[in-house]
Amino acid sequence: MSAHAPRPPHDSERDQRPVPHHATHDGRHDAPPPIERAPALRFADEARQAELGVPYQAALRNLLVTNRVPYEDAVYNRTGLLHDPPGTFFRAGGGYRQPWIRDAAINSWNAGSLLDPDTARNTLWSVVERLPDGRLVVQRDREWWDRVIWAVGAAEHHAVTGDATFLVDAYQAVRTTLEETESLLDRRYGLFRGGAVMQDGIAGYPAPPFRPGVEGSHVTDYEHSDQMMCLSTNCLYVGAYRAAEELAARLGRPWSERRGFLTAARSLATAINERLWLDEENHFGYLLHGAGPLAGQVERYEEACGTAFAVIFGVATGERRKAVLDAQHREPxxxxxxxxxxxxxxxxxxxxxxxxxxxxxxxxxxxxxxxxxxxxxxxxxxxxxxxxxxxxxxxxxxxxxxxxxxxxxxxxxxxxxxxxxxxxxxxxxxxxxxxxxLFGMRFSARELRFTPSLPEGWGEVRLSELRYRNAVLSVTLTGQGRHVRRSTLDGRPLPHPAVPAGLRGAHELVIELV
CATH class of the missing domain: 1.10.3200 (Hypothetical protein af0941)
Structure with a gap:
């Protein structure tokens, strides 16, 4: 990270000074942002509504009120791309004043880009800077291994919003960042070095790299930690390369340019399956040691984030996808x-x-x-x-x-x-x-498709006032399971449950599941 940019704290460097939730960076004070425009979730069963509908409302308030805060323009707008209005971004949480790179990407990817696209865009740009030659690049920080997650968040933001201006700048930032991180690829194994996603504390690792007597809680305080190759981070790189290709395709970049991203993604997915898959346990190992007395050995622990990313980014397919979902340990x-x-x-x-x-x-x-x-x-x-x-x-x-x-x-x-x-x-x-x-939303440049997963006894459930680009949707799920028996838009049958990106106005989508 450059000297002028804020470096996110880690577990031993917390900054818990209070942040004024509703003061703008130039001193103005506005009313708390309303959440009435957010989609309303309603289960027909009152017990299910109390179980899931109430926490849903709390989650909306957490994102759109508590953690939607003003930023300091001089500190965070190092690209000139943050906008006021809204003059806000999503901070990482009550104990963390800043967005952090991974938090910015994950919160936008999870829900921010859908619920508040302007604040999500600011959040994504708040962790990007310009190089001396003017190119955009995701900031460098002490958690350098997972910064490519920004590519995934950026590709999702464009798929949700269709923001053409964002697309041009985001592709530049993604391409520059991936070029910078190529040096992290360990060509002996075909895997990227570094810690696991969000695992900045040494408590997240076995011994070695942990060693008694070493001071410091950060994983990089420990010898050979920079040579590890972890499941979640490598699956994330697969997702980042595919995100880069998607952005390039939406921009109409030449196939020769796009092909390089797809080739890198395929090669990395192959290496993950060859190097980290454990036949006896029928799941992926946590990490491969790259240096020290255990060099070349795989740690056989389960990493839940790595398993999730293996499925989400298509690294685990077919029988292996089924196996990892069956095998994943769950505590009470x-x-x-x-x-x-x-x-x-x-x-x-x-x-x-x-x-x-x-x-x-x-x-x-x-x-x-x-x-x-x-x-x-x-x-x-x-x-x-x-x-x-x-x-x-x-x-x-x-x-x-x-x-x-x-x-x-x-x-x-x-x-x-x-x-x-x-x-x-x-x-x-x-x-x-x-x-x-639950609703199975899948965004692309052309449409919003629904592939729901409705557990037995949860239906009927309705999501109303869902704002997607220039449309306002009400989506109702009935039945149970994952297989669509019938879907209608405003009463008219659909070949599959999806709405085009160009849809305008208010519409009613009903999906019957069996």
Whole structure:
């Protein structure tokens, strides 16, 4: 990251100074942004509405009110691309003043670009800077390994909004960033080096790279940590390359340019399956050591975020996709970051990034379960996260104890950490499971398609006042399951449940499932 840009804090460098939620960066004070324009979720069954509809409303308020905050133009608008109005972006949460790169991308990808596209655009640009030659690039920070997640968030933002100006600049930022990260590819194994997605704390790793006596909670404080090759990060690169190709195609770039991204994605997916798949366990390993006494060995732990990304980005296909969804371990209150406990942790002293429930990961994994046809496992995670939110008084915390369900930050290096309140990506994870899981929303440049996953006993459910580009939709799901028996738009049968990007005005979509 450049000297003038803000460097996001990590677990040992928290900045918890209060942020005025409704003061603009030039000192004006506005009323809290309303959430009445957000889509309303309504289950016909009142018990289901209380279980899921109430946390849904809390998730909307978390994103659109609590964490939709003004930014400092001199600090964050290093590209000149942030706009006022709205003069706001999505911060990472109650304990984190800044968006962070991964939070900015994930929160936009999960729900922000759909619910508040102007604020989401600002959020994405707030973690981008310009090189001396004027090119755009995603900022460099201490969590350098997963910065390519911005490409995924940017491609989704354009698919949702159709913003042609954003498309041109986003493609430049993505292409420049991917060019910069090519040096991280370990050509011995065909995999990218670096930590796992969102795993910046050493509590997220076994020994080695952890070593007793080393001071510091950040993974990069430990020898050989920069040589690891992790499942989630490598699956993410597959997604980033495919996102780059999508952006290039939408811009009409030549096939020779697009082909390079697809070739890189295919080669990397092949390497992941060859290097990290464990036949005996029937799932992917967590990481491959690249240096030190264990060089070339695979750690056989399960990484839930990696499993989710393997499904979402098409790295796991066919029988392997089914196998990983069947095999994924779940603790009583949800899937955990990495399973089982590393030797220095336990159920009584769980590691912060080890066997703990992170709602952000629940959201990704629940979505992956829906994509893979496991409606039952999708239902477990959406209901599970709803239960955690109810237990914590309606708040979305950063992470939770996997057995008690209490908001708990877990142990790192000799002490336990807090679990921060009002965590934005915990709330948008819930929204992701509603929009992309339950209703099965799939955005492309041409249309919004629905591939719902409606668990038994959950229907009828309706999402009304859904704003998609120039249309306002009401979407009703009836029946149960994943197979569409019939779909209609304003009473007229459809060949498949989708609406074109050019649709205007108010419309009623009904999808019957069996």
């Amino acid at each position: 209150r949800g899937v955990v970051s990495v399973w089982p406990h590393f030797g220095r942790f336990s159920a009584e002293r769980p590691g912060r990034h080890n066997a703990m429930v992170w709602p952000m990961i629940q959201g990704m994994w629940g979505h992956a379960a829906a994509l893979g046809g496991r409606v039952d496992r999708f239902a477990d995670e959406l209901s599970g996260l709803a239960g955690l939110v109810r237990q914590s008084g309606g708040e979305f915390f950063e992470l939770y104890d996997p057995n008690s369900g209490e908001a708990h930050g877990g142990w790192q290096t000799g002490r336990d950490f807090p679990s921060e309140p009002d965590q934005t990506w915990s709330a948008t994870a819930f929204l992701r499971m509603v929009y992309a899981g």
